[in-house]
Amino acid sequence: MSDSREKEVVGAVHPQLFIGGQWRDAEGGRTFAVEDPSNGATLVEVADASVADGKAALDAAVAAQTDWAATPPRDRGEILRKAFEIITERADELALLMTLEMGKPIKEAKAEIAYGSEFFRWFSEEAVRISGRYSVAPNGATRLLTLKQPVGPCLMITPWNFPLAMGTRKIGPAIAAGCTMVVKPAALTPLSMLRLADILTEAGLPDGVLNIVTTTSTGKVMEPLIRDPRLRKLTFTGSTEVGRTLVEQSAEGLLRVSMELGGNAPFLVFDDADIDRAVEGAMLAKMRNIGEACTAANRFIVHEAVAEEFGTKLTEKMQALSVGRGTEDDIDVGPLVEAKQRDKVAELVDDAVGKGATVLTGGSAPEGEGYYYSPTVLSDVPLEARLAKEEIFGPVAPIFTFTEEADALRMANDTEFGLVAYAFTSDLSRAVRIYEGLETGMVGLNQGIVSNPAAPFGGVKASGFGREGGAEGIEEYLETKYVGIAL
Template sequence: MAAAVTQESVLESVPTGLFIGGQWRESASGDRIDVHDPSTGSVLATVADATVEDGRAALDAAVAAQADWARTPPRDRGELLRSAFELISERAEQFALLMTLEMGKTLAESRGEVTYGSEFFRWFSEEAVRIGGRYATAPNGATRLLTTKQPVGPTLMITPWNFPLAMGTRKIGPAIAAGCTMVVKPATQTPLTMLALADLLREVGLPDGVLNVVTTSHTGDVMEPLIRDPRLRKLTFTGSTPVGRTLMEQAAGGILRVSMELGGNAPFLVFEDADVDKAVEGAMLAKMRNMGEACTAANRFYVHASVAEEFTSKLTQRMGALTVGRGTEQGVDVGPLVDEKSRDKVSSLVQDAVGKGARVLVGGEVPSGAGWFYPPTVIADVPPDAEMAKEEIFGPVAPVSTFTDDDEAVRLANDTEYGLVAYLFTRDVSRALLVAEALEYGMVGVNQGIVSNPAAPFGGVKSSGVGREGGFEGIDEYLETKYIGLQL
């Protein structure tokens, strides 16, 4: 019989050092970082706090391993990913509990992330053997044109705290499949899941130096020298747009390949012919996945005036019925936000909107007691000058406004510098396609509240980033195209 999965057993199983060149080690300084439980504020564990010297050692290891790893047969790379997928699936409950402890989401949410995150390893295990090229005859007939794909090379990956497993597998999977070595810097709030994942990849036989993990509280100091190192060939980052801009400026010196999945300000459009109940169901998914702490979370709800009262009433009822509490507890629907700063930002955005005339229909008050909780909140009559109309909320708050025709809906939806994802609900297929084409977003969900899928390209336009993760397109971000001209 398998041993029970407990907080103690899960935390004891996670290495807490730096993973460099296939070895676990302490930081050069010996310093440690506290990892907190956001539902209580208490310290769960401490992890090594890497220095600039440690970061350089990690890149040294990745560079040293690159040539051999690039020569590894694609089938072997794919089989390693497949083995990792199967082992994550076997240990799903351990990974789920670990994510709940360090990030706060409910166990149901964490289990869903394990399924979603592990699927990137299965998807890219199959893509590893499908890296192709082409052979053609030049128009003059005298030359043969060959193209081949080769790994970009050593890659730096900076991952966020909100999806500790999936944001790692979404980057690591295609890099392994393509033949790239890596240095990964997970978020300081949620490093434990990445450390557990690195140990699992070591266990399934990933060669030393292919994956290196450095945890640090001095991100800028440790990462910038790596970004500016001429041996690094790619940078991929998921996080805020301001940080992404800074990283792209640093990457410009070395002309690095970059993939940036940045901020969002997703509109959620409900047209007059929509199935309102289905739209409310979609709204709950788009808003409350991960407590609203997702770049894909619906941030602005625009509802046709003729159905606004029905939609808002039903959404308010659903949001008000959710149970808030520690993610490990039975019956809890909504966990805490990741830290105090995040909770205070959400509260400030609500207060700003109310001060400018918005009405709180449910929620809207910070609860007393320990932990960084904020209740599911619905706000009506949000004015366009409210901060939450322009900023990413990143919390369980749904601001509802109205529109009167399709052109106004599209104009409101596009009135933002961001362009990651948009959602629309309508029964009219022609309207769905026309509106989807007019929306300035990299992804559009039609009559559905979740668009993320390992088999689909994930990414945005405008200030929401560059590049795509997942789908057939995801592996191309880690490959360079080489043309060979053969004179006959």
């Protein structure tokens, strides 16, 4: 990829705050650097918002709420549909921008563009299906009417690992439902979200409906908005630790809250599984987004009778992956997002090896610039290893073994998290027992990817609450009103 093309794509981004339909500098002209994780070079300086800037964004959302809620559902849906079409047309440009700021290989970035845009298409169709009901009271004396109305102004805090899709799956249902919003993208990867603001404006979204605030002082800038009585909903994707803090802050205003938090996904392989199919599923579940995904398989829990075969075949697949700057088409594994993340992965691997795990491949960071970590497979991992409990968020596959089905289920559920699990078996009865027994919000049965805009995404336990996508997704942005009608 040429330097001129990269500069052109980055140069198309407005590096400012987007408030009330206008691009504006942060208070005092403050900025922060967004870097390329493949080499640490600064891509661009972006506005670093203050508390006053955050309040201005909420002011704009509140001012636009009444008119936006009164906009016909079909019109809201058409805006989403138009935005979907624009994103699809500009997929190459948007994918390159994403790769530059986040590091994922260009082919993965293109896959995210396709996935993320689908939330706009899906919710463009849901906008016109918001409905209530009408019934006769049991005593026949009155009529009961229920209707759905938008929650109101929303605050959306999105993570760095899916810079576009984590925004579209929140913004899509909010637009469809008639809610205005303030979006705070991750400071590590704000460029895709800023570009999305241009696209939605081009698609016809009125001023003030979407407001974007970039800042390195997330807690300081966001807390006053969360505590502002005009805000009616908070949605966050990120760590459980931060999620708990935000839920506490939201309690003051009794906000509607959606939390998509951490994961520790088990990947179960039974002795009757098709091992080749399980390995293919493992590569998808582990290596999507370089392993930097809350849905990434974190623990491979494999029956002892097939553990060696599974480990050998998985190792062969991991060794075949090419590592390098994600802008090249033939690269499979790009850099992790920052040095801190790479160092965390290295710590977890070193801890496991120190406690007895065997390195089948990888196990270290390659020499040179950038935040790379080699694709890694570990076998004989003890349950005492930190990565048995902590989210890895990197290209590392630790293999644990089990003997009995009950042991596998117990090991899978032995975590505070409950986002997603994967299970491979050819026994239908066992499959039912397993997916019913897993304490997760989602299960991939004989498949390594569960994310789908038409399905409800979310977890249980410390992985949060609320659902994004599917028919359930728009309900998070709607309130139910009941009207009793006297005859």
